[in-house]
Amino acid sequence: MPDFNDAEAAYESKTNPELIRAMLSFGLCQIPILVRYSERLLKLGRKIVGDTITDGILKQTLFGHFCAGEDEKQILPAIHKLEKAGIGSILDFAAEDDGEGDDGDDGDRSKKEKIADEIIQDKSPKVRVYDYESEAKCDRHVETFHKCIRDVADLGKDGYAAIKVTALTNPKLLERMSRAIVEAQNLFAKFDENGDGIVTKDEFKHGFNLFFKGEDAMLNDALDHLQLADGSVDYITWSMLLTPSDLPRLTAGCREVGPLSLAAPTDEEIELMERMFERGHELARQAAEVGTRLLIDAEQARFQPAIDNFVLNLQRTYNATGVSEFPVIYNTYQCYLKDVPDRLRTDVERSERFDYHFGAKLVRGAYMESERALAKSLGFPSPIQDTIQDTHDCYNNSVDFLLKHAIQSDKTCELMLATHNQESIEKAIHSMNEHGVNRKDPTICFGQLFGMSDNLTFNLGRHGYRAYKYVPYGEVKMVMPYLIRRANENSSIASGAAQELRMIQNELKRRVRGRRTVAG
Numbered sequence: 001m002p003d004f005n006d007a008e009a010a011y012e013s014k015t016n017p018e019l020i021r022a023m024l025s026f027g028l029c030q031i032p033i034l035v036r037y038s039e040r041l042l043k044l045g046r047k048i049v050g051d052t053i054t055d056g057i058l059k060q061t062l063f064g065h066f067c068a069g070e071d072e073k074q075i076l077p078a079i080h081k082l083e084k085a086g087i088g089s090i091l092d093f094a095a096e097d098d099g100e101g102d103d104g105d106d107g108d109r110s111k112k113e114k115i116a117d118e119i120i121q122d123k124s125p126k127v128r129v130y131d132y133e134s135e136a137k138c139d140r141h142v143e144t145f146h147k148c149i150r151d152v153a154d155l156g157k158d159g160y161a162a163i164k165v166t167a168l169t170n171p172k173l174l175e176r177m178s179r180a181i182v183e184a185q186n187l188f189a190k191f192d193e194n195g196d197g198i199v200t201k202d203e204f205k206h207g208f209n210l211f212f213k214g215e216d217a218m219l220n221d222a223l224d225h226l227q228l229a230d231g232s233v234d235y236i237t238w239s240m241l242l243t244p245s246d247l248p249r250l251t252a253g254c255r256e257v258g259p260l261s262l263a264a265p266t267d268e269e270i271e272l273m274e275r276m277f278e279r280g281h282e283l284a285r286q287a288a289e290v291g292t293r294l295l296i297d298a299e300q301a302r303f304q305p306a307i308d309n310f311v312l313n314l315q316r317t318y319n320a321t322g323v324s325e326f327p328v329i330y331n332t333y334q335c336y337l338k339d340v341p342d343r344l345r346t347d348v349e350r351s352e353r354f355d356y357h358f359g360a361k362l363v364r365g366a367y368m369e370s371e372r373a374l375a376k377s378l379g380f381p382s383p384i385q386d387t388i389q390d391t392h393d394c395y396n397n398s399v400d401f402l403l404k405h406a407i408q409s410d411k412t413c414e415l416m417l418a419t420h421n422q423e424s425i426e427k428a429i430h431s432m433n434e435h436g437v438n439r440k441d442p443t444i445c446f447g448q449l450f451g452m453s454d455n456l457t458f459n460l461g462r463h464g465y466r467a468y469k470y471v472p473y474g475e476v477k478m479v480m481p482y483l484i485r486r487a488n489e490n491s492s493i494a495s496g497a498a499q500e501l502r503m504i505q506n507e508l509k510r511r512v513r514g515r516r517t518v519a520g
């Protein structure tokens with residue numbers, strides 16, 4: 001077991017000024033008022049002293065510590081340093097657009113309230129939402145991701161690149177798509193009269209006639225589409241075959257306007273979805289060609305059904321056993337969500353049935369506060385686990401489940417433990433030893449964020465485990481949501497940040513003492 005308290009090994013590659021900047025950054029994160037109002041303070045700073053000075057201050061502090069640079073060239077020194085320490089880099093273009101728009105002129109109403117209003121009132125997005133600018137921006141993001149995938153391949157084999165689906169389309173569209181997917185899931189439950197998880201041909205016919213006024217040709221078309229002609233369908237196949245683009249055809253025959261017909265996408269939305277899928281396929285194709293694994297980040301729950309559907313589509317093509325020997329596409333599972341164990345089991349089973357390799361990145365989840373607040377404002381039950389211990393249990397059980405599956409399956413199953421939680425890493429190492437999984441085996445690797453938990457990454461790397469750093473980059477202004485999340489994450493005394501701060505201070509003291517001894 002690596003010694004995760006070995007500060008000398010953890011910070012070996014950091015210069016003294018870098019350690020001082022790290023100390024300053026973690027120190028700032030421990031000032032609650034700064035973290036709480038960071039977004040407003042930065043906006044104010046930009047107004048008063050301008051962008052250049054604000055960006056300059058950020059580069060000397062949070063940006064300089066948590067991001068590797070503004071573009072692919074600037075991040076190279078950081079990547080080479082990691083490489084020297086036996087640590088791989090996961091390039092992560094961290095520019096974000098959360099689809100919440102600019103709330104600057106909207107008085108006291110919070111972003112969450114506005115989102116909640118839209119969801120409650122079912123305000124279908126109008127053409128104005130999907131303007132040329134957002135599509136052009138997505139095309140520019142695709143170019144950046146292409147470069148990122150190429151750069152990873154140039155660094156050597158077995159590399160990873162991370163992408164966010166909200167960068168490939170307008171997030172509003174993902175929200176609409178997600179609702180369509182959830183309604184298609186609800187339809188399954190309505191057709192499954194006896195609740196046994198299987199819709200038979202008779203149940204389908206009955207449900208169809210109850211909810212739709214379609215002619216025989218339409219019913220037969222639907223039966224064919226769901227491969228029900230002479231059998232039954234379970235949820236795994238149903239969710240694979242009934243996509244949001246199928247809904248308008250189906251809902252044209254709805255007996256009455258309900259949530260399903262309201263969720264059906266418009267022609268324009270279908271066109272934009274297709275464009276998003278094209279972008280995804282372009283990137284996945286390139287990743288498969290150069291042998292880079294593509295990690296698809298998990299985001300807010302209101303986008304996640306659409307993201308899962310997108311990932312599933314790519315996995316089926318690029319992870320297929322006849323196409324690749326390993327999973328090119330990884331999905332991300334946020335273990336703070338109550339539904340993760342079920343989703344994980346369903347997705348694993350689907351990969352077995354449809355013959356493709358399975359790749360998963362396991363995280364605890366970065367949007368807990370906003371998810372809880374949004375659910376509360378909508379009057380929905382929170383999707384988040386009730387206690388932190390439930391999240392820890394879900395995380396550790398998911399690791400065990402996937403490790404066991406990897407050993408049993410005749411296909412490849414790979415997992416990345418993306419976590420700063422030492423206990424989860426130690427438990428995983430115990431399980432690896434128990435199941436005889438070699439530390440160099442591609443089945444399992446460990447990932448931490450750049451600028452965080454160097455004691456874990458560098459000590460894992462030093463002991464020959466497959467250790468990686470997520471290396472975020474992007475223009476200062478564009479990575480602000482990422483930086484604010486990092487500041488929040490490192491703000492509590494209970495977080496690993498306090499321990500990290502102590503380790504950095506000790507290492508600096510050790511270096512000063514060492515210099516005195518040499519000098520004296």
Ligand SMILES: Cc1cc2nc3c(=O)[nH]c(=O)nc-3n(C[C@H](O)[C@H](O)[C@H](O)COP(=O)(O)OP(=O)(O)OC[C@H]3O[C@@H](n4cnc5c(N)ncnc54)[C@H](O)[C@@H]3O)c2cc1C
Nearest residue numbers: 297298363364365366387388391418419420421447448449
């Ligand atoms: C390499 C890497 C990639 C990542 N990619 C993503 C991504 O794609 N999507 C994403 O959302 N996040 C991502 N994250 C961030 C991650 O989800 C966490 O925010 C962060 O890593 C802290 O989790 P931890 O496992 O280190 O856990 P710890 O620090 O041990 O636990 C903190 C986490 O536990 C959960 N938690 C805290 N309090 C409670 C509570 N009261 N009840 C229930 N749960 C609670 C929260 O998720 C919180 O973040 C990534 C992290 C890493 C290291």
